[in-house]
Amino acid sequence: AQSVTQLGSHVSVSEGALVLLRCNYSSSVPPYLFWYVQYPNQGLQLLLKYTSAATLVKGINGFEAEFKKSETSFHLTKPSAHMSDAAEYFCAVSAPYSSASKIIFGSGTRLSIRP
Amino acid sequence: DVKVTQSSRYLVKRTGEKVFLECVQDMDHENMFWYRQDPGLGLRLIYFSYDVKMKEKGDIPEGYSVSREKKERFSLILESASTNQTSMYLCASSSQVVLFLQGYTFGSGTRLTVV
Numbered sequence: 375a376q377s378v379t380q381l382g383s384h385v386s387v388s389e390g391a392l393v394l395l396r397c398n399y400s401s402s403v404p405p406y407l408f409w410y411v412q413y414p415n416q417g418l419q420l421l422l423k424y425t426s427a428a429t430l431v432k433g434i435n436g437f438e439a440e441f442k443k444s445e446t447s448f449h450l451t452k453p454s455a456h457m458s459d460a461a462e463y464f465c466a467v468s469a470p471y472s473s474a475s476k477i478i479f480g481s482g483t484r485l486s487i488r489p
Numbered sequence: 490d491v492k493v494t495q496s497s498r499y500l501v502k503r504t505g506e507k508v509f510l511e512c513v514q515d516m517d518h519e520n521m522f523w524y525r526q527d528p529g530l531g532l533r534l535i536y537f538s539y540d541v542k543m544k545e546k547g548d549i550p551e552g553y554s555v556s557r558e559k560k561e562r563f564s565l566i567l568e569s570a571s572t573n574q575t576s577m578y579l580c581a582s583s584s585q586v587v588l589f590l591q592g593y594t595f596g597s598g599t600r601l602t603v604v
Contacts, residue, residue, distance in 0.1 A: 383529070415598070415600070417598050419598050477583075477592060479532045482532075
């Protein structure tokens, strides 16, 4: 069975500082991994995805994530935070399930940016 | 771009009412999903459908039902609304063939308040 764990329900950083959002996964098969972002009162938007082509994945808005099999991690980083990055971020893993493949979401990490 | 449209952004209903939440996607996706999102609980899957007239229960189906009469439309029904169903409801769709490349596409959400 697949699952994801996001460490820290709330992360606060200063504007210009490094952003690091942690995600660990569990999967009995080679995983496909995703990061989604949700801005206030909106749906989720795909930020980036890992599909085994490259371990370092670049996404939109300057975010990137590195797949580390030995650590079962897929942490999300951005070198310099902007105020506009304030949002909730969800890590997710794909899961084949009965007749439809599904994506399993973590519980989310709310990112706050201090001026 | 794929669009997933949820008919209402905000909805207020009375306890005991029958409530319909509508979701329409325009990219011929096979799979459609309904989630509810509550603070601290992340996204919880209510129901999903992998084909017309097909449905499967997710993690929290109690108190809900769904209908998928056409491929592009997936309706969530609250048979008798209760205050504990006050939540943000998110609809998503995906292609079964390229799920792992594209992930899910989400609607903007419906914030339902039951009074």
